[in-house]
Amino acid sequence: DQQVxxxxxxxxxxxxxxxxxxxxxxxSMFDYFLWYxxxxxxxxxxxxxxSSIKDKNEDGRFTVxxxxxxxxxxxxxxxxxxxxSAVYFCAASPTGNQFYFGTGTSLTVIP
Amino acid sequence: xxxxxxxxxxxxxxxxQSMTLQCAQDMNHEYMSWYRQDPGxxxxxxxxxxxxxxxxxxxxxxxxNVSRSTTEDFPLRLLSAAPSQTSVYFCAxxxxxxxxxxxxxxxxxxxxx
Numbered sequence: 699d700q701q702v703x704x705x706x707x708x709x710x711x712x713x714x715x716x717x718x719x720x721x722x723x724x725x726s727m728f729d730y731f732l733w734y735x736x737x738x739x740x741x742x743x744x745x746x747x748x749s750s751i752k753d754k755n756e757d758g759r760f761t762v763x764x765x766x767x768x769x770x771x772x773x774x775x776x777x778x779x780x781x782x783s784a785v786y787f788c789a790a791s792p793t794g795n796q797f798y799f800g801t802g803t804s805l806t807v808i809p
Numbered sequence: 810x811x812x813x814x815x816x817x818x819x820x821x822x823x824x825x826q827s828m829t830l831q832c833a834q835d836m837n838h839e840y841m842s843w844y845r846q847d848p849g850x851x852x853x854x855x856x857x858x859x860x861x862x863x864x865x866x867x868x869x870x871x872x873x874n875v876s877r878s879t880t881e882d883f884p885l886r887l888l889s890a891a892p893s894q895t896s897v898y899f900c901a902x903x904x905x906x907x908x909x910x911x912x913x914x915x916x917x918x919x920x921x922x
Contacts, residue, residue, distance in 0.1 A: 740915055
């Protein structure tokens with residue numbers, strides 16, 4: 699049973715516009731959330747994270763929002779660039795050592 | 810630093826064969842883990858280790874064995890490969906705390922016929 703869900707398998711956005719990637723989770727014990735970016739034939743690379751004591755974390759063009767009551771997080775990329783085209787995974791962890799990943803959203807930024 | 814390295818990059822096995830996927834890191838990380846990625850399933854944790862001599866099961870451990878005799882190496886063993894183990898396997902490492910960034914290797918694409 700998938701505890702972390704990314705319901706949009708793909709997303710296309712024009713260069714310069716905002717990309718919004720969504721993620722939902724079911725386990726209320728999750729208290730740390732991450733986004734990873736993955737290019738083909740490479741391993742995922744860490745992008746940004748947020749702990750449950752916050753509702754927003756920003757790093758340059760990337761912002762992650764967390765809505766604990768809705769068990770929902772989102773990644774905003776502003777402005778989107780062609781180099782952002784990749785698969786984005788959200789992941790979550792309860793306090794501990796196990797991480798649960800979503801199924802990924804393939805983002806295409808159109809020049 | 811080479812980071813996290815995985816060998817081989819590609820492997821084809823026949824059902825019932827055994828093999829070991831190698832993973833090594835040169836960052837002196839305590840935490841290491843193995844994931845598999847299947848279409849439509851995301852990454853799922855197979856086994857992890859919080860330090861040399863300590864391993865534990867993840868979400869999908871059946872059919873896989875691990876050991877951690879050194880800080881640097883964390884091999885994943887398939888004792889009797891099955892077609893259901895066809896997947897892309899990623900190894901990752903981090904300093905240790907669950908909020909520490911995990912660094913992933915490039916992956917091993919395994920096909921079991």
